[in-house]
Amino acid sequence: MPVVMGTAGHIDHGKTTLVRALTGIDCDxxxxxxxRGITIELGFAFLxxxxxxxxxxxxxxxxxxxxKNMVAGASGIDxxxxxxxxxEGVMPQTREHLEIxxxxxxxxxxxxxxxxxxxxxxWLGLVQEDVAEFLExxxxxxxxxxxxxxxxxxxxxxxxxxxxxxxxxxxxxRRSDLFRLPVDRVFTMRGHGTVVTGTMIxxxxxxxxxxxxxxxxxRTKVRGLQSHGATVEVAPAGRRTxxxxxxxxxxxIRRGDVLALPDTLHPSEVWDVRMTCLSSASxxxxxxxxxxxxxxxxxxxxxxxxxxxxxxxPGDTCICQVRFPEPVAAVFGDRCVVRSFSPLRTVAGGxxxxxxxxMLRRRDARFDEKLALLEELNDADSxxxxxxxxxxxxxxxxxxxxxxxxxxxxxxxxxxxxxxxxSSQQAFVFDKEDRRYVSGGAxxxxxxxxxxYLEAYHRRExxxxxxxxxxxxxxxxxxxxxxxxxxxxxxxxxxxxxxAEQDLVRLPGHTVSLAADxxxxxxxxxxxxxxxxxxxxxxKDVLDPLGLTYKEAAGVFKLMLDEGVLIRxxxxxxxxxxxxxxxxxxxxxxxxxxxxxxPNEFRELTGLSRKYVIPxxxxxxxxxxxxxxxxxxxxxxKTRNDPA
Numbered sequence: 001m002p003v004v005m006g007t008a009g010h011i012d013h014g015k016t017t018l019v020r021a022l023t024g025i026d027c028d029x030x031x032x033x034x035x036r037g038i039t040i041e042l043g044f045a046f047l048x049x050x051x052x053x054x055x056x057x058x059x060x061x062x063x064x065x066x067x068k069n070m071v072a073g074a075s076g077i078d079x080x081x082x083x084x085x086x087x088e089g090v091m092p093q094t095r096e097h098l099e100i101x102x103x104x105x106x107x108x109x110x111x112x113x114x115x116x117x118x119x120x121x122x123w124l125g126l127v128q129e130d131v132a133e134f135l136e137x138x139x140x141x142x143x144x145x146x147x148x149x150x151x152x153x154x155x156x157x158x159x160x161x162x163x164x165x166x167x168x169x170x171x172x173x174r175r176s177d178l179f180r181l182p183v184d185r186v187f188t189m190r191g192h193g194t195v196v197t198g199t200m201i202x203x204x205x206x207x208x209x210x211x212x213x214x215x216x217x218x219r220t221k222v223r224g225l226q227s228h229g230a231t232v233e234v235a236p237a238g239r240r241t242x243x244x245x246x247x248x249x250x251x252x253i254r255r256g257d258v259l260a261l262p263d264t265l266h267p268s269e270v271w272d273v274r275m276t277c278l279s280s281a282s283x284x285x286x287x288x289x290x291x292x293x294x295x296x297x298x299x300x301x302x303x304x305x306x307x308x309x310x311x312x313x314p315g316d317t318c319i320c321q322v323r324f325p326e327p328v329a330a331v332f333g334d335r336c337v338v339r340s341f342s343p344l345r346t347v348a349g350g351x352x353x354x355x356x357x358x359m360l361r362r363r364d365a366r367f368d369e370k371l372a373l374l375e376e377l378n379d380a381d382s383x384x385x386x387x388x389x390x391x392x393x394x395x396x397x398x399x400x401x402x403x404x405x406x407x408x409x410x411x412x413x414x415x416x417x418x419x420x421x422x423s424s425q426q427a428f429v430f431d432k433e434d435r436r437y438v439s440g441g442a443x444x445x446x447x448x449x450x451x452x453y454l455e456a457y458h459r460r461e462x463x464x465x466x467x468x469x470x471x472x473x474x475x476x477x478x479x480x481x482x483x484x485x486x487x488x489x490x491x492x493x494x495x496x497x498x499x500a501e502q503d504l505v506r507l508p509g510h511t512v513s514l515a516a517d518x519x520x521x522x523x524x525x526x527x528x529x530x531x532x533x534x535x536x537x538x539x540k541d542v543l544d545p546l547g548l549t550y551k552e553a554a555g556v557f558k559l560m561l562d563e564g565v566l567i568r569x570x571x572x573x574x575x576x577x578x579x580x581x582x583x584x585x586x587x588x589x590x591x592x593x594x595x596x597x598x599p600n601e602f603r604e605l606t607g608l609s610r611k612y613v614i615p616x617x618x619x620x621x622x623x624x625x626x627x628x629x630x631x632x633x634x635x636x637x638k639t640r641n642d643p644a
Contacts, residue, residue: 003167004056004199004238006077008101010091014114014150015083019059021150022160023047046228046240049164054228056240058199077199078170078238080109081163082140086119086147089127090134096346099278102139103349104335108170110144110162111135117149176410178331179203179211181241181259182296186250192224194250196259197242198297202331204236205243205259213248214258214265214329220245256298258329266405267327272354273336274378275304275320277312281347284311285338292344293322294337295330295352304338307360307371312348319374320350321360330355332377332385332408353377354392355405366394382409383417387426390439395446395480397430397438430487438484446488450476451497451507458510463518463555465562466499466506504562521546521556526565529576534583535608539572569619573612583616584625588635596632 007015019025025045047055058077080101084094101109111131116124128145135141144162148155185197205211209222224244225235235241243259258265277285285291287310293302304312305321312318322336330336330352338348353374360370373388380388389406390398398406403414418437421427426440453476457467467475469489477485489505492498498505528542539550550557550572557574560566567575575583586605590597597605603613617633620626626633 003079003170004058004077004240005163005166006058006080006101006106007083008080008094008097009083010085010088010093010097013083013085013088013091013094016059017150018081018083018112018114018148019045019057021153021156022163023057047160047163049167053164053167055163055167056199056228056238058240077106078108079166080106080140081112082109083112083114084127084131086113086116086124086127089130094134095280098135098138098140099280099346100337100349103276103278103337103346105351107139108143108166109140110146110166111140112159113145113147115149116147116154117152176331176404176408177203178264178404178408179205179259179261180265180331181205181243182298183253183257183259184255184297186253186255188250189244192244194245194248194253195242196245196253196257197240198259200235200237200239200241201296202237203261204234205241205261206234207232210262211245211259212262212265213253214260215267215327216257218248218252219262220248222246256296256300258296258298260329264401264404265329265331266356266402267329268356269324269327270357270359271322271324271328271330271352272357272360272374273320273322273350273352274317274374275312275338275348275350276317277314277348278346279315281314284313285348286311290341291347292339292341293324294339295328295334298328300324300326300328301341307362307367317350319353319371321357329405331405351378354389356402357392382407382413383421385409386414386417386421387439390427390437391441393439393442395438395442395484397436397442397481397484400435400437403437428487431481431483436481436483443488443491446480446484447492447497450488450492454498454505454507454510458507461555463559465559466501466504466510468503469505470503472505518556521548521553522560525553525556525560526576529566529574530578533576533579534606535612536573536575536579539574570615573615584620587620587625591635596629596634597626598632602633 007019009015023045045057045059047057049055082094082098082101084090113124113127113131119127124147128147131145135143146155146159146162148159150156180201180203181196181198182201183196183198187195189195205222205225207222207225210219211222212219222243223246225232226242226244227235227239235243245253275285285304285306287304287306289304291302291304293300302325303323305323306312306318307321309318312320332352332355334352334355336350336352337346338350339345340347354377360367364370370392373392377385377388385407386403386409389403400414400418403409403418404411407414409417418427418429422429425443427437428440428443429435429437450472453472454467472489473482473485489498493500493505496508499508524546525542529536543550543553557566561568564577567577567580569575583606587597587602590601590605599610599613599617602617603610606613606616608616617626617628621628621633624636627636
């Protein structure tokens with residue numbers, strides 16, 4: 001993997017001059033930069049090394065007004081060269097740049113002490129002591145210091161040799177195969193159109209790929225790729241990359257946008273971040289503070305919310321919810337920098353723990369549990385990281401695509417780990433087609449709540465054999481993914497906690513037991529409908545002599561329907577099951593000699609009045625025994641092209 005080095009340091013300490021002396025490339029390309037003699041925008045160069053190796057270099061501006069540009073360039077670098085001028089020593093932006101690098105998770109680097117030709121030996125010694133004291137406690141404590149002069153060439157060979165050694169030793173393992181390129185420059189090239197550049201954080205992109213611009217989701221194609229000025233077919237992670245895009249104008253893109261493969265990133269308006277307030281901050285960060293938030297190459301306004309406190313004191317670290325005015329895309333482990341709204345200064349930074357979060361409030365039922373899980377995330381191994389994110393997702397679960405973002409794991413490794421979690425029942429795939437997962441804890445919670453729902457239903461409806469699956473889904477399963485409802489129900493059936501009978505589900509111990517008066521009513525109804533045979537009585541005529549309403553007897557009617565003793569033809573019209581079989585046999589016998597049957601013919605066949613004939617014919621249509629064609633019915637199994 002290519003290695004990227006970034007510069008850092010105060011304005012006019014010679015960063016750009018040193019890069020030019022090392023590489024022969026002038027990073028100040030703008031006319032204003034040359035006129036004013038300062039770096040305003042990011043600059044890019046490369047240093048050719050032995051064995052055909054190459055070190056990418058990002059040169060950042062040092063002026064305090066352009067710190068946001070510095071942050072955009074520092075994101076994605078592997079080590080830093082902190083540049084300090086020997087004639088001035090440590091200055092304000094030296095301190096701020098070092099703090100920013102620390103907040104961005106940079107953990108190694110070196111110091112270039114420039115302009116040594118402009119000071120004497122005694123002064124140089126004092127500056128070196130001052131620099132060593134300044135670096136104490138930082139990630140550059142004990143880092144090598146190289147006294148150099150770009151103008152005189154002093155110390156340049158030693159510096160080049162050390163850079164070559166660092167490039168060889170670092171060779172970073174990129175975190176995932178998820179392609180991301182934060183845009184830090186947008187421009188037009190004659191004959192080519194719109195071109196964007198950035199440091200490829202992870203993954204790779206190939207000529208001709210369809211890609212997506214985040215935010216907004218606009219699709220485009222890769223027309224051309226360049227890395228360090230050379231045209232390439234594939235651009236891997238870690239390289240400075242220029243991408244020629246089709247179908248987009250310069251005005252369609254801004255610094256901070258991210259190129260990704262379609263549907264792989266999941267922008268959100270809420271992130272959970274492990275936030276650290278710098279010890280050098282003059283005041284604590286208060287809850288709901290509005291700040292300038294830097295992530296990748298993007299700067300935007302955001303508000304900070306501290307779920308478990310009212311303020312974050314200098315030097316302290318806690319879980320922070322960052323809320324944005326629009327969805328923003330990130331990946332677990334990304335670094336961010338916070339600058340105060342006014343005065344504009346770096347005050348905090350952190351690590352993204354959950355880039356697709358939801359509002360976390362102290363009154364939430366699972367508040368303490370969620371906060372504890374977030375605290376654990378920072379140091380969790382990959383297996384535990386997946387399990388935590390599935391628990392945080394709760395009943396909603398996570399798609400495989402979202403888990404890539406939430407864990408920053410390479411795809412194959414994520415797949416293997418999910419299989420391992422599945423074998424220990426810590427994770428379940430409830431939708432194999434869309435690759436959606438849910439935690440073992442959520443499965444147990446949902447299973448218990450499903451059983452509780454059916455227990456309550458059986459108490460409420462003791463005369464019903466069970467609950468129709470559709471009613472279970474619209475009741476207990478309301479708000480859940482339909483395939484999760486199906487998964488939980490089938491798992492409960494497989495494990496014996498539920499019993500499925502055709503379209504009904506019930507608890508294993510549930511049996512219908514009628515009280516003496518209800519048993520008597522059942523026998524009375526059964527006898528009345530058996531006696532009525534093919535011309536059954538009206539419900540009211542059966543119940544009035546008993547002093548009952550249909551509402552009072554509805555439970556017994558439903559039980560008899562569930563048992564198959566009665567058949568409902570329409571509201572208020574019930575048939576004895578045996579009588580219905582008799583009518584069906586008459587009808588089928590008719591069709592052995594006839595092609596169709598009409599209402600009058602059916603009436604003559606059965607001897608029934610029109611009161612029964614039409615409802616019965618419509619019932620046989622619904623039961624797919626017959627099919628209506630005009631005013632006639634034909635036997636359905638005799639029809640051609642029957643969708644049944």
